[in-house]
Amino acid sequence: MRRLRLGMVGGGEGAFIGGVHRMAARLDGHWDLVAGNFQSDPAKSVAFGKTMGLEDDRCYGDFRTMATSEAKRADRIDAVAVVTPNSTHHAIAKAFLEAGIPVICDKPMTTTLRHADDLADVVKQSGLPFILTHNYSGYPMVRQARAMIEAGELGSIRVVQVEYAQDWLARELPGNKQADWRGDPSKAGPGGALGDIATHAFQLAEFVSGLKTETLAADLSTFVPGRRVDDNVNVMLRFGGAAKGMLWASQVATGSSNGLKLRVFGDKGGVEWAQETPETLLFTPLGEQQRIIRRGGAGVSAVAQNATRVPGGHPEGYLEGFAQIYSDAAELVRAYHDKREPSPFAKLAPGIADGLRGVKFIEAAVASHGNNGAWTPV
Numbered sequence: 001m002r003r004l005r006l007g008m009v010g011g012g013e014g015a016f017i018g019g020v021h022r023m024a025a026r027l028d029g030h031w032d033l034v035a036g037n038f039q040s041d042p043a044k045s046v047a048f049g050k051t052m053g054l055e056d057d058r059c060y061g062d063f064r065t066m067a068t069s070e071a072k073r074a075d076r077i078d079a080v081a082v083v084t085p086n087s088t089h090h091a092i093a094k095a096f097l098e099a100g101i102p103v104i105c106d107k108p109m110t111t112t113l114r115h116a117d118d119l120a121d122v123v124k125q126s127g128l129p130f131i132l133t134h135n136y137s138g139y140p141m142v143r144q145a146r147a148m149i150e151a152g153e154l155g156s157i158r159v160v161q162v163e164y165a166q167d168w169l170a171r172e173l174p175g176n177k178q179a180d181w182r183g184d185p186s187k188a189g190p191g192g193a194l195g196d197i198a199t200h201a202f203q204l205a206e207f208v209s210g211l212k213t214e215t216l217a218a219d220l221s222t223f224v225p226g227r228r229v230d231d232n233v234n235v236m237l238r239f240g241g242a243a244k245g246m247l248w249a250s251q252v253a254t255g256s257s258n259g260l261k262l263r264v265f266g267d268k269g270g271v272e273w274a275q276e277t278p279e280t281l282l283f284t285p286l287g288e289q290q291r292i293i294r295r296g297g298a299g300v301s302a303v304a305q306n307a308t309r310v311p312g313g314h315p316e317g318y319l320e321g322f323a324q325i326y327s328d329a330a331e332l333v334r335a336y337h338d339k340r341e342p343s344p345f346a347k348l349a350p351g352i353a354d355g356l357r358g359v360k361f362i363e364a365a366v367a368s369h370g371n372n373g374a375w376t377p378v
Contacts, residue, residue, distance in 0.1 A: 004330055006031040007070060007077035007101075009063045009092050010084035012038035012048045014177045017106065018083045021133070024322035025081070028309075030330035035070060035077050037063045063092050071099035078333050079104055079129070085187040086195060090115035093130075097122045102129040102333050104326070108199050108362060109355030111189030116359040123352045129332040131325065132350040132358075134203045136260060138324030140295045140307040140316070141281040143348065145264065145271045146208045147301035148283070155268030155286075160237070160245035162205040162263075164197040165256035169231055172224060185229055191362045192229025194220060198249035198365075199358040201260065203350060205247065206357065209264050211239035215375045218365035223252045235365055238375070278317055306345040325349055 006025055011018015018038070025031040035058035039045040042061025049059030060066035070076045079102040082092050090110045093103045097119070109132060110116045123130045136142060148154065173179040181187040182196055189195050206212060215238045220230040231252045237245030253259070260275035272282040281293040293300065296312025307324045309316060328349035335342035360378050368376040 001334070003032045004030055004078040004333060005034045005075065007035040007066065007080040008033060009037050009066070009080060009082050010039075010088075011036075011081075012045060015083065016178060020319070020322060021081050021083050021326075023319055024135075025326045027319060027323035028327045028330075030327055034058055034075075035066065036060065037066045064095055067095040067099040067101065071101060077101060078337075079131075079329065082106060085181045086111050086189045087187045090119060093119055094122055097126055097128055097130070100126070100128070102131075102329075102336065104131045104133060104329050105355070106133050107203075107350075107355070108189065108191075108195050108358045109352075110359055111195075113359050113363050116356050120352050120356055127336075129329065129336050130352045130355075131329040131332065132352070132355045133322070133325050134200060134207070134350040134354060135318070135322040135325050136200055136204050136275060137207045137348065137350055138307060138321040138328070139273075139275075139278050140300070140304040141273055141278060141293070142204070142208060142262075142321075143307055144281050144293060144295075144301050144304035145262075145273055146210070146348075147303050148271065149208065149210055149264065149266070153269060153283075153285075154264060154266030154271065156241075157209055157211060157239075157243045157264060157266045159265040160205050160209050160211065160239070160243065160263070161247075161265075162201040162245070163248040163259065163261050164201040164250075165248070165253035165259035166197065166251045167254045167256050169193075169224065169227075169251035170254050172226065183227055183229055188229060189362065190229075190366050191220075191233075192222075192227070193231050193249050193251045194229075194233050194365055195362055197251065197260075198233045198235070198247060199361060201247050201249050201262075202361045203354055203358060204260070204262055205237070205245060207350070207354075208262060209239070209243075211241075211243055211245075212357075213237045213245070213361070213378045214240055215377050216361070216364055216368060217373045217375050218368040219373050220365065220369040233365070235368075275318075278321070279312075279315060303345060303348065 221232040331346035
Protein backbone atom coordinates (compact mmCIF):
# COMPACT_ATOMS: atom_id res chain seq x y z
CA MET A 1 0.00 0.00 0.00
CA ARG A 2 1.23 3.46 -0.82
CA ARG A 3 1.50 5.98 1.95
CA LEU A 4 -1.42 8.36 2.08
CA ARG A 5 -0.81 12.04 1.36
CA LEU A 6 -1.62 14.35 4.27
CA GLY A 7 -2.24 18.07 4.22
CA MET A 8 -2.33 20.29 7.29
CA VAL A 9 -3.98 23.58 8.16
CA GLY A 10 -2.46 25.23 11.23
CA GLY A 11 0.36 23.82 13.30
CA GLY A 12 2.99 26.38 12.33
CA GLU A 13 5.79 27.91 14.35
CA GLY A 14 5.12 27.79 18.11
CA ALA A 15 2.09 25.48 17.82
CA PHE A 16 2.42 22.51 20.17
CA ILE A 17 -0.36 20.35 18.77
CA GLY A 18 0.77 20.65 15.15
CA GLY A 19 4.05 18.92 15.97
CA VAL A 20 2.17 16.20 17.82
CA HIS A 21 -0.08 15.57 14.81
CA ARG A 22 2.91 15.35 12.48
CA MET A 23 4.76 12.88 14.72
CA ALA A 24 1.63 10.77 15.26
CA ALA A 25 0.84 10.66 11.54
CA ARG A 26 4.36 9.39 10.75
CA LEU A 27 4.60 6.81 13.52
CA ASP A 28 2.89 3.85 11.84
CA GLY A 29 4.03 4.69 8.33
CA HIS A 30 0.60 5.41 6.85
CA TRP A 31 0.95 9.13 6.06
CA ASP A 32 3.36 11.56 4.41
CA LEU A 33 2.90 15.30 4.94
CA VAL A 34 2.94 16.83 1.46
CA ALA A 35 1.00 20.13 1.68
CA GLY A 36 -0.02 22.77 4.16
CA ASN A 37 -1.28 26.20 5.13
CA PHE A 38 0.43 26.42 8.48
CA GLN A 39 -0.17 30.00 9.63
CA SER A 40 -2.62 32.81 8.99
CA ASP A 41 0.20 35.04 7.69
CA PRO A 42 0.70 33.83 4.08
CA ALA A 43 4.44 34.56 3.93
CA LYS A 44 5.10 32.85 7.27
CA SER A 45 2.99 29.89 6.22
CA VAL A 46 4.94 29.39 3.00
CA ALA A 47 8.26 29.80 4.81
CA PHE A 48 7.29 27.26 7.47
CA GLY A 49 6.16 24.77 4.84
CA LYS A 50 9.56 24.96 3.20
CA THR A 51 11.23 24.16 6.53
CA MET A 52 9.09 21.00 6.53
CA GLY A 53 10.65 20.01 3.20
CA LEU A 54 7.47 20.52 1.17
CA GLU A 55 7.49 21.43 -2.51
CA ASP A 56 7.11 25.16 -3.14
CA ASP A 57 3.78 24.79 -4.95
CA ARG A 58 2.28 22.92 -1.99
CA CYS A 59 3.13 25.56 0.62
CA TYR A 60 -0.07 27.59 0.69
CA GLY A 61 -0.85 31.06 2.00
CA ASP A 62 -4.52 30.37 2.78
CA PHE A 63 -6.68 27.30 3.30
CA ARG A 64 -9.27 28.02 0.59
CA THR A 65 -6.58 28.16 -2.11
CA MET A 66 -5.14 24.96 -0.69
CA ALA A 67 -8.50 23.16 -0.81
CA THR A 68 -9.31 24.15 -4.40
CA SER A 69 -5.75 23.60 -5.66
CA GLU A 70 -5.34 20.20 -4.03
CA ALA A 71 -8.71 19.03 -5.34
CA LYS A 72 -7.49 19.57 -8.91
CA ARG A 73 -4.23 17.65 -8.56
CA ALA A 74 -3.74 14.07 -9.74
CA ASP A 75 -1.64 13.56 -6.60
CA ARG A 76 -4.10 15.38 -4.35
CA ILE A 77 -3.96 14.96 -0.60
CA ASP A 78 -5.93 12.01 0.77
CA ALA A 79 -6.96 13.95 3.89
CA VAL A 80 -6.35 17.24 5.66
CA ALA A 81 -5.56 17.67 9.36
CA VAL A 82 -7.18 20.78 10.88
CA VAL A 83 -5.13 21.88 13.89
CA THR A 84 -6.15 25.53 14.24
CA PRO A 85 -7.95 27.43 17.04
CA ASN A 86 -11.50 26.20 17.62
CA SER A 87 -13.33 29.10 15.99
CA THR A 88 -11.83 28.30 12.57
CA HIS A 89 -12.60 24.56 12.44
CA HIS A 90 -15.98 24.91 10.77
CA ALA A 91 -14.92 27.04 7.81
CA ILE A 92 -11.75 25.04 7.15
CA ALA A 93 -13.32 21.59 7.48
CA LYS A 94 -16.27 22.60 5.31
CA ALA A 95 -14.02 23.97 2.56
CA PHE A 96 -12.10 20.70 2.28
CA LEU A 97 -15.16 18.48 2.55
CA GLU A 98 -16.84 20.43 -0.23
CA ALA A 99 -13.66 19.93 -2.27
CA GLY A 100 -14.04 16.17 -1.80
CA ILE A 101 -11.22 15.79 0.73
CA PRO A 102 -11.60 13.80 4.00
CA VAL A 103 -10.95 15.69 7.24
CA ILE A 104 -9.07 14.89 10.45
CA CYS A 105 -10.07 17.62 12.91
CA ASP A 106 -9.00 18.66 16.38
CA LYS A 107 -11.62 18.95 19.10
CA PRO A 108 -13.96 20.59 19.86
CA MET A 109 -15.31 20.24 16.36
CA THR A 110 -16.84 23.74 16.29
CA THR A 111 -17.73 26.52 18.72
CA THR A 112 -21.47 26.50 18.00
CA LEU A 113 -24.09 23.82 17.56
CA ARG A 114 -25.28 25.50 14.36
CA HIS A 115 -21.86 25.00 12.80
CA ALA A 116 -21.62 21.46 14.15
CA ASP A 117 -24.97 20.56 12.58
CA ASP A 118 -23.84 22.14 9.31
CA LEU A 119 -20.67 20.03 9.20
CA ALA A 120 -22.67 16.92 10.05
CA ASP A 121 -24.93 17.63 7.07
CA VAL A 122 -21.95 18.08 4.74
CA VAL A 123 -20.38 14.82 5.95
CA LYS A 124 -23.67 12.97 5.50
CA GLN A 125 -24.21 14.32 1.99
CA SER A 126 -20.63 13.69 0.86
CA GLY A 127 -20.07 10.33 2.55
CA LEU A 128 -16.48 11.41 3.23
CA PRO A 129 -14.54 10.19 6.27
CA PHE A 130 -14.42 12.69 9.12
CA ILE A 131 -12.22 11.88 12.10
CA LEU A 132 -12.05 13.83 15.37
CA THR A 133 -8.78 13.55 17.27
CA HIS A 134 -9.93 12.52 20.73
CA ASN A 135 -6.59 10.81 21.04
CA TYR A 136 -7.14 9.27 24.48
CA SER A 137 -9.63 6.86 22.96
CA GLY A 138 -6.69 5.39 21.04
CA TYR A 139 -4.92 4.00 24.12
CA PRO A 140 -4.88 0.18 24.25
CA MET A 141 -6.09 -0.04 27.86
CA VAL A 142 -8.91 2.42 27.17
CA ARG A 143 -10.09 0.15 24.38
CA GLN A 144 -9.60 -2.83 26.69
CA ALA A 145 -11.93 -1.24 29.25
CA ARG A 146 -14.52 -0.56 26.57
CA ALA A 147 -14.33 -4.18 25.35
CA MET A 148 -14.75 -5.53 28.89
CA ILE A 149 -17.81 -3.37 29.46
CA GLU A 150 -19.30 -4.40 26.11
CA ALA A 151 -18.73 -8.05 27.08
CA GLY A 152 -20.67 -7.54 30.31
CA GLU A 153 -17.72 -8.11 32.66
CA LEU A 154 -18.73 -5.13 34.81
CA GLY A 155 -22.43 -5.92 34.66
CA SER A 156 -24.93 -3.10 34.66
CA ILE A 157 -23.11 0.24 34.86
CA ARG A 158 -23.99 2.34 37.89
CA VAL A 159 -21.39 5.10 38.23
CA VAL A 160 -18.91 6.80 35.87
CA GLN A 161 -16.33 9.20 37.28
CA VAL A 162 -13.90 11.10 35.08
CA GLU A 163 -11.50 13.94 35.78
CA TYR A 164 -8.89 15.92 33.86
CA ALA A 165 -6.65 18.05 36.05
CA GLN A 166 -3.91 20.43 34.86
CA ASP A 167 -2.19 23.43 36.41
CA TRP A 168 -0.59 25.17 33.43
CA LEU A 169 -3.15 28.02 33.54
CA ALA A 170 -3.04 28.50 37.31
CA ARG A 171 -1.77 32.02 36.64
CA GLU A 172 -1.77 34.42 33.72
CA LEU A 173 0.75 33.61 30.98
CA PRO A 174 1.07 36.84 28.98
CA GLY A 175 2.61 36.32 25.56
CA ASN A 176 2.06 32.55 25.57
CA LYS A 177 0.52 31.75 22.18
CA GLN A 178 -1.35 28.67 23.39
CA ALA A 179 -2.73 30.40 26.50
CA ASP A 180 -3.68 33.54 24.59
CA TRP A 181 -6.06 31.95 22.10
CA ARG A 182 -7.47 29.49 24.65
CA GLY A 183 -8.39 32.43 26.87
CA ASP A 184 -10.07 34.36 24.07
CA PRO A 185 -13.77 33.36 23.70
CA SER A 186 -13.79 34.65 20.11
CA LYS A 187 -11.25 31.92 19.26
CA ALA A 188 -11.82 29.21 21.88
CA GLY A 189 -15.61 29.45 21.99
CA PRO A 190 -17.81 29.75 25.08
CA GLY A 191 -15.81 27.23 27.12
CA GLY A 192 -12.24 27.50 28.42
CA ALA A 193 -11.29 24.36 30.32
CA LEU A 194 -14.76 23.17 29.30
CA GLY A 195 -13.93 23.11 25.59
CA ASP A 196 -10.23 22.36 25.89
CA ILE A 197 -10.06 19.38 28.26
CA ALA A 198 -13.55 18.66 29.64
CA THR A 199 -14.61 17.60 26.15
CA HIS A 200 -11.86 14.95 26.24
CA ALA A 201 -13.14 13.71 29.60
CA PHE A 202 -16.74 13.68 28.38
CA GLN A 203 -15.89 11.74 25.21
CA LEU A 204 -13.80 9.24 27.18
CA ALA A 205 -16.62 8.60 29.65
CA GLU A 206 -19.15 7.90 26.91
CA PHE A 207 -16.68 6.00 24.70
CA VAL A 208 -15.68 3.53 27.42
CA SER A 209 -18.97 3.14 29.25
CA GLY A 210 -21.14 2.92 26.13
CA LEU A 211 -23.62 5.26 27.83
CA LYS A 212 -25.02 8.53 26.54
CA THR A 213 -25.53 11.52 28.80
CA GLU A 214 -29.15 12.63 28.81
CA THR A 215 -28.99 15.59 31.21
CA LEU A 216 -26.31 17.44 33.16
CA ALA A 217 -25.92 20.04 35.90
CA ALA A 218 -22.82 22.24 35.61
CA ASP A 219 -20.92 24.71 37.77
CA LEU A 220 -18.23 26.62 35.86
CA SER A 221 -15.62 28.73 37.66
CA THR A 222 -13.03 31.32 36.67
CA PHE A 223 -10.41 31.57 39.38
CA VAL A 224 -7.70 33.65 37.68
CA PRO A 225 -8.65 37.37 37.79
CA GLY A 226 -9.26 38.90 34.39
CA ARG A 227 -9.69 35.59 32.58
CA ARG A 228 -12.65 35.64 30.19
CA VAL A 229 -13.38 31.91 30.08
CA ASP A 230 -13.81 29.19 32.71
CA ASP A 231 -10.75 27.46 34.14
CA ASN A 232 -12.50 24.93 36.40
CA VAL A 233 -15.51 22.73 35.61
CA ASN A 234 -17.73 20.56 37.83
CA VAL A 235 -20.51 18.61 36.11
CA MET A 236 -23.02 16.03 37.35
CA LEU A 237 -24.19 13.61 34.65
CA ARG A 238 -27.33 11.50 34.28
CA PHE A 239 -27.08 8.72 31.72
CA GLY A 240 -29.85 6.58 30.30
CA GLY A 241 -31.36 4.26 32.91
CA ALA A 242 -30.14 4.51 36.51
CA ALA A 243 -26.47 5.29 35.79
CA LYS A 244 -24.99 8.51 37.17
CA GLY A 245 -21.71 10.29 36.59
CA MET A 246 -19.40 13.06 37.73
CA LEU A 247 -16.93 15.06 35.64
CA TRP A 248 -14.27 17.47 36.93
CA ALA A 249 -11.89 19.35 34.66
CA SER A 250 -9.49 22.02 35.83
CA GLN A 251 -6.56 23.99 34.47
CA VAL A 252 -5.83 25.57 37.85
CA ALA A 253 -5.26 22.33 39.82
CA THR A 254 -1.84 23.21 41.24
CA GLY A 255 0.54 20.27 41.12
CA SER A 256 -1.35 18.40 38.40
CA SER A 257 0.33 17.93 35.02
CA ASN A 258 -2.05 15.98 32.82
CA GLY A 259 -4.24 14.05 35.23
CA LEU A 260 -6.85 12.40 33.05
CA LYS A 261 -8.48 9.59 35.05
CA LEU A 262 -11.52 7.38 34.49
CA ARG A 263 -13.38 5.01 36.81
CA VAL A 264 -16.42 2.96 35.81
CA PHE A 265 -18.39 0.90 38.34
CA GLY A 266 -20.98 -1.77 37.57
CA ASP A 267 -22.91 -4.24 39.69
CA LYS A 268 -20.34 -6.98 38.91
CA GLY A 269 -17.07 -5.02 39.02
CA GLY A 270 -15.17 -1.82 38.36
CA VAL A 271 -12.27 -0.56 36.23
CA GLU A 272 -9.87 2.33 36.66
CA TRP A 273 -7.44 3.92 34.19
CA ALA A 274 -5.14 6.96 34.36
CA GLN A 275 -3.42 8.63 31.42
CA GLU A 276 -0.24 9.22 33.43
CA THR A 277 0.06 5.44 34.03
CA PRO A 278 -1.48 4.23 30.77
CA GLU A 279 0.12 0.77 30.64
CA THR A 280 -2.25 -0.70 33.21
CA LEU A 281 -5.97 -1.07 33.72
CA LEU A 282 -7.21 -1.92 37.20
CA PHE A 283 -10.12 -4.38 37.29
CA THR A 284 -11.89 -5.40 40.48
CA PRO A 285 -14.62 -8.05 40.24
CA LEU A 286 -17.18 -7.75 43.04
CA GLY A 287 -15.95 -9.56 46.13
CA GLU A 288 -12.55 -10.42 44.65
CA GLN A 289 -9.00 -9.09 44.77
CA GLN A 290 -8.08 -6.29 42.40
CA ARG A 291 -6.43 -7.41 39.18
CA ILE A 292 -3.87 -5.54 37.09
CA ILE A 293 -4.29 -5.88 33.32
CA ARG A 294 -1.13 -4.83 31.48
CA ARG A 295 -0.86 -3.58 27.94
CA GLY A 296 0.78 -6.27 25.84
CA GLY A 297 0.07 -8.91 28.47
CA ALA A 298 -1.77 -12.20 28.25
CA GLY A 299 -5.53 -12.25 27.84
CA VAL A 300 -6.09 -8.71 26.58
CA SER A 301 -8.83 -8.12 24.02
CA ALA A 302 -8.37 -7.99 20.26
CA VAL A 303 -9.10 -4.25 20.21
CA ALA A 304 -6.31 -3.63 22.75
CA GLN A 305 -3.91 -5.86 20.81
CA ASN A 306 -4.71 -3.95 17.63
CA ALA A 307 -3.71 -0.69 19.34
CA THR A 308 -0.45 -2.14 20.73
CA ARG A 309 2.85 -1.59 18.93
CA VAL A 310 5.62 -3.01 21.15
CA PRO A 311 5.78 -5.84 23.72
CA GLY A 312 4.72 -5.20 27.28
CA GLY A 313 7.39 -3.57 29.42
CA HIS A 314 8.35 -1.15 26.64
CA PRO A 315 6.16 1.82 27.55
CA GLU A 316 3.65 3.26 25.12
CA GLY A 317 1.87 6.53 25.74
CA TYR A 318 0.62 9.83 24.39
CA LEU A 319 2.13 9.78 20.90
CA GLU A 320 1.13 6.17 20.32
CA GLY A 321 -2.45 6.86 21.40
CA PHE A 322 -2.53 9.79 19.00
CA ALA A 323 -0.95 7.63 16.29
CA GLN A 324 -3.72 5.07 16.72
CA ILE A 325 -6.27 7.67 15.66
CA TYR A 326 -4.17 8.38 12.56
CA SER A 327 -3.90 4.65 11.81
CA ASP A 328 -7.67 4.32 12.18
CA ALA A 329 -8.08 7.35 9.91
CA ALA A 330 -5.84 5.74 7.29
CA GLU A 331 -7.99 2.60 7.26
CA LEU A 332 -11.18 4.66 7.00
CA VAL A 333 -9.78 6.69 4.09
CA ARG A 334 -8.48 3.60 2.27
CA ALA A 335 -11.80 1.81 2.74
CA TYR A 336 -13.60 4.86 1.34
CA HIS A 337 -11.36 4.87 -1.75
CA ASP A 338 -11.69 1.09 -2.17
CA LYS A 339 -15.48 1.22 -1.67
CA ARG A 340 -15.39 -1.41 1.10
CA GLU A 341 -16.22 -1.69 4.76
CA PRO A 342 -13.39 -0.54 7.06
CA SER A 343 -12.05 -2.85 9.75
CA PRO A 344 -14.07 -2.96 12.98
CA PHE A 345 -11.05 -1.59 14.85
CA ALA A 346 -10.95 1.55 12.71
CA LYS A 347 -14.63 2.15 13.38
CA LEU A 348 -13.66 2.95 16.98
CA ALA A 349 -12.11 6.21 15.80
CA PRO A 350 -14.09 9.27 16.98
CA GLY A 351 -16.05 10.87 14.18
CA ILE A 352 -18.76 13.36 13.33
CA ALA A 353 -21.14 11.96 15.96
CA ASP A 354 -18.52 12.50 18.66
CA GLY A 355 -18.02 16.03 17.40
CA LEU A 356 -21.73 16.75 17.72
CA ARG A 357 -21.82 15.23 21.22
CA GLY A 358 -18.91 17.39 22.33
CA VAL A 359 -20.47 20.64 21.13
CA LYS A 360 -23.82 19.69 22.67
CA PHE A 361 -22.02 18.98 25.95
CA ILE A 362 -20.39 22.43 25.92
CA GLU A 363 -23.64 24.23 25.12
CA ALA A 364 -25.59 22.29 27.75
CA ALA A 365 -22.95 22.97 30.41
CA VAL A 366 -22.87 26.70 29.65
CA ALA A 367 -26.68 26.84 29.71
CA SER A 368 -26.87 24.89 32.96
CA HIS A 369 -24.34 27.15 34.66
CA GLY A 370 -26.21 30.21 33.47
CA ASN A 371 -29.37 28.79 35.06
CA ASN A 372 -27.77 28.26 38.49
CA GLY A 373 -26.74 24.67 37.76
CA ALA A 374 -30.18 23.49 36.62
CA TRP A 375 -30.43 20.03 35.03
CA THR A 376 -30.20 20.60 31.27
CA PRO A 377 -30.69 18.18 28.34
CA VAL A 378 -27.66 17.30 26.22
